[in-house]
Amino acid sequence: MREERYEAVMGLEVHVQLSTKSKIFCGCSTKFGAEANTKTCPVCLGLPGALPVLNREVLHRAIKVGLALDCRTAKMMKFDRKNYFYPDLPKDFQISQYDLPLAANGRLGILTDGKERTVRIKRVHLEEDAGKLIHMEDEDASLVDFNRTGMPLLEIVSEPDISSPEEAYDYLTQLKTILKYLEVSDCNMEEGSLRCDANISIRPKGQVELGVKTELKNMNTFKGVKNALQYEIKRQGEVLDEGGTIKQETRLWDEAKGRTSPMRTKEEAFDYRYFPEPDLVPFIIDKELVESIRKGLPELPRRRLERFIEDYKLPPAAASLLVNEKEVADYFEDAAGIYKKDAKVVANWITGDIQGELNKRSLSIKELGIKPNDLADMIKMIDEGSITGKIAKGLLADMVETKMNPRKIVESKGLLQIKDKGELDKILYEVIKANPKPVIDYKNGKVNVLTFLVGQVMKATKGKANPKMVNDLLRERMDKL
Amino acid sequence: MKKNIDVDYIANLARIKLEKKESSDFSSQLGDIISFVEKLNKVDTKDTPPTTHPLPLMNVFREDKVKESLPAEKALSNAPDKKYSFFKVPKVIEEA
Numbered sequence: 001m002r003e004e005r006y007e008a009v010m011g012l013e014v015h016v017q018l019s020t021k022s023k024i025f026c027g028c029s030t031k032f033g034a035e036a037n038t039k040t041c042p043v044c045l046g047l048p049g050a051l052p053v054l055n056r057e058v059l060h061r062a063i064k065v066g067l068a069l070d071c072r073t074a075k076m077m078k079f080d081r082k083n084y085f086y087p088d089l090p091k092d093f094q095i096s097q098y099d100l101p102l103a104a105n106g107r108l109g110i111l112t113d114g115k116e117r118t119v120r121i122k123r124v125h126l127e128e129d130a131g132k133l134i135h136m137e138d139e140d141a142s143l144v145d146f147n148r149t150g151m152p153l154l155e156i157v158s159e160p161d162i163s164s165p166e167e168a169y170d171y172l173t174q175l176k177t178i179l180k181y182l183e184v185s186d187c188n189m190e191e192g193s194l195r196c197d198a199n200i201s202i203r204p205k206g207q208v209e210l211g212v213k214t215e216l217k218n219m220n221t222f223k224g225v226k227n228a229l230q231y232e233i234k235r236q237g238e239v240l241d242e243g244g245t246i247k248q249e250t251r252l253w254d255e256a257k258g259r260t261s262p263m264r265t266k267e268e269a270f271d272y273r274y275f276p277e278p279d280l281v282p283f284i285i286d287k288e289l290v291e292s293i294r295k296g297l298p299e300l301p302r303r304r305l306e307r308f309i310e311d312y313k314l315p316p317a318a319a320s321l322l323v324n325e326k327e328v329a330d331y332f333e334d335a336a337g338i339y340k341k342d343a344k345v346v347a348n349w350i351t352g353d354i355q356g357e358l359n360k361r362s363l364s365i366k367e368l369g370i371k372p373n374d375l376a377d378m379i380k381m382i383d384e385g386s387i388t389g390k391i392a393k394g395l396l397a398d399m400v401e402t403k404m405n406p407r408k409i410v411e412s413k414g415l416l417q418i419k420d421k422g423e424l425d426k427i428l429y430e431v432i433k434a435n436p437k438p439v440i441d442y443k444n445g446k447v448n449v450l451t452f453l454v455g456q457v458m459k460a461t462k463g464k465a466n467p468k469m470v471n472d473l474l475r476e477r478m479d480k481l
Numbered sequence: 482m483k484k485n486i487d488v489d490y491i492a493n494l495a496r497i498k499l500e501k502k503e504s505s506d507f508s509s510q511l512g513d514i515i516s517f518v519e520k521l522n523k524v525d526t527k528d529t530p531p532t533t534h535p536l537p538l539m540n541v542f543r544e545d546k547v548k549e550s551l552p553a554e555k556a557l558s559n560a561p562d563k564k565y566s567f568f569k570v571p572k573v574i575e576e577a
Contacts, residue, residue: 284540
């Protein structure tokens with residue numbers, strides 16, 4: 001088997017757009033979706049004489065990310081020019097960081113197939129984004145929108161520590177979770193605020209020397225990254241099996257065709273001739289700043305997971321589901337703080353029915369509009385016996401629709417559990433009368449028809465009766481027959 | 482020692498078209514300049530910190546405030562060609 005002969009070595013480069021209000025070196029708005037070329041100025045258009053000035057918030061957010069990834073923050077950093085010609089680059093160079101990046105030597109823990117691994121982070125550096133090209137179909141021309149030019153980007157480069165496409169997927173998911181916790185980026189892949197390139201090579205098992213790598217681009221989803229890597233491992237294996245050699249090149253992933261192909265580009269384009277950006281001064285990052293940012297770091301997903309298991313006694317799987325999204329984890333803590341009796345019950349409702357509503361409606365938990373207090377109230381009503389669990393499930397959907405407190409909905413819709421024995425008796429009587437055969441069966445010892453009769457009663461009460469109570473009462477009545 | 486510079490390679494990177502004569506002239510001149518600058522390599526810089534910027538200035542920031550951008554007409558006013566509110570350029574595609 002080829003898979004057993006070779007092992008893959010992968011590294012990922014992630015570009016994340018920091019969600020500041022203004023661009024990295026000028027005051028243009030970063031708002032997505034504006035009309036083409038309405039968010040530009042002499043600085044981001046690279047007009048002569050314009051001078052870039054670093055956005056302080058960009059630096060602070062970048063330091064935050066570096067710290068969360070256990071990186072060493074540089075004492076001094078500077079910017080460099082990366083020179084190349086491409087129409088999406090108005091200055092013909094991109095301001096980036098070369099030999100003195102903001103942060104380096106970090107790590108990120110991932111969990112794949114139940115196995116913990118650490119992926120080292122090589123470096124984290126700041127740069128500006130390029131513009132957007134639209135290729136015309138009916139004409140031999142491309143259209144350029146420079147609104148994206150100068151958007152603050154953070155490039156996060158991993159060491160080649162990733163050994164399977166699944167690990168790559170988990171690395172990306174974990175990284176995104178952390179970035180969301182830090183509230184530095186909206187990580188929206190569709191809007192391009194999170195992008196990923198991959199480097200991949202394979203080598204015969206046991207060989208120390210790395211194979212020749214290819215760089216993969218144009219993956220638009222985490223799943224796409226996984227698929228592209230899977231394809232490339234297979235492709236490189238086949239090339240080597242046939243006695244060929246891997247060519248170092250950039251390849252583009254074609255999601256529709258499910259394959260990578262070499263990008264047409266000139267070799268010289270990779271000679272970027274980096275040199276220090278003379279228009280920006282160097283930056284000394286003092287210890288006090290770093291420490292104050294470190295103090296302000298939120299609790300990160302790893303730590304929170306441990307705490308959920310410990311403090312709330314949640315099973316690891318449920319805790320992990322809750323922690324994956326900061327908003328959901330916050331919601332859980334709010335609700336569990338109100339309904340203190342059993343956090344597991346709260347977790348079950350959130351990971352079960354509420355998550356179901358979120359998926360069905362593609363909403364975030366905030367958009368769903370069920371307040372933590374309302375969820376807690378609903379659970380209390382089940383405890384009090386005022387509603388049945390079955391009613392509660394339907395009630396949840398009503399709460400989403402009406403944004404009302406569950407007690408109000410139950411009152412107005414008359415969903416309160418029937419606790420009055422006399423009222424229930426009447427219904428039992430009707431059911432027994434309407435089902436003579438099952439009743440005879442029961443009397444003849446077929447005890448399991450009881451379930452059927454309970455079901456009939458539940459149906460007649462539209463779920464408002466307590467099944468256990470119905471069960472007991474039915475048995476009592478029929479034994480007397 | 483005189484350096485030989487591949488001027489055609491550099492010219493191509495800078496998208497400059499050179500005549501044959503210019504190419505050989507510049508090659509020799511650039512070589513002279515580099516040999517001249519290389520004299521610096523002889524200076525002992527063991528105790529000299531690297532210079533990252535000629536100005537004795539550090540940490541210049543702006544606050545994260547949105548300023549008004551140029552109207553699209555203005556941004557596009559120097560464009561040789563445009564369409565709608567886009568710059569229009571000869572087709573470039575990085576494709577497979």
